[in-house]
Amino acid sequence: xxxxxxxxKPFIGQDVSPFFWEFLDPVLLTIxxxxxxxxxxxxxxxxxxxxxxxQKDELAIAAATFNAQEGVVVTDINHNIxxxxxxxxxxxxxxxxxxxxxxxxxxxxxxxxxxxxxxxxETLQRDKYWQGEIWNRRKNGEIYPEWLTITTVxxxxxxxxxxxxxxxxxxxxxxxxxxxxxxxxxx
Numbered sequence: 716x717x718x719x720x721x722x723x724k725p726f727i728g729q730d731v732s733p734f735f736w737e738f739l740d741p742v743l744l745t746i747x748x749x750x751x752x753x754x755x756x757x758x759x760x761x762x763x764x765x766x767x768x769x770q771k772d773e774l775a776i777a778a779a780t781f782n783a784q785e786g787v788v789v790t791d792i793n794h795n796i797x798x799x800x801x802x803x804x805x806x807x808x809x810x811x812x813x814x815x816x817x818x819x820x821x822x823x824x825x826x827x828x829x830x831x832x833x834x835x836x837e838t839l840q841r842d843k844y845w846q847g848e849i850w851n852r853r854k855n856g857e858i859y860p861e862w863l864t865i866t867t868v869x870x871x872x873x874x875x876x877x878x879x880x881x882x883x884x885x886x887x888x889x890x891x892x893x894x895x896x897x898x899x900x901x902x
Contacts, residue, residue, distance in 0.1 A: 792875045808854030826850035843867040
């Protein structure tokens with residue numbers, strides 16, 4: 716109370732009652748401190764809270780996507796596997812421990828030639844996206860068809876990753892083969 720009274724007394728005068736200063740102290744404090752608190756503490760805290768809530772939502776979406784039914788593999792720019800999901804393991808037979816640090820070449824079946832992979836890399840580099848059918852090899856040696864989508868993703872710090880999402884299409888291939896052998900009704 717003395718500090719506010721000491722600041723304003725020269726401007727207002729000496730003959731102001733003590734009751735005035737007791738009333739003025741909370742009002743002046745509110746007028747001076749409230750905007751400071753709002754703009755320097757409360758508003759930034761609210762913005763930070765909103766940012767954190769958005770990040771939590773994004774992480775929840777990413778986690779749900781990563782744990783989808785499709786196989787997911789994330790590689791760095793040099794094609795080293797950084798992360799795989801459980802569906803990757805279910806389809807390929809390779810556990811996360813066996814796949815991380817290797818390249819997707821662990822799945823190489825030999826059914827596509829070098830030209831196929833060259834065109835895949837070229838398309839991925841140009842369009843940041845590639846999608847198509849590919850034949851891969853499971854850990855047990857079985858060759859299987861999959862539908863693969865690869866997307867190039869750039870992180871906040873400028874690091875580039877490739878995210879591959881795939882589905883085993885063995886059953887679809889079996890049905891396609893059966894349909895191709897059905898007699899036609901043109902006769």
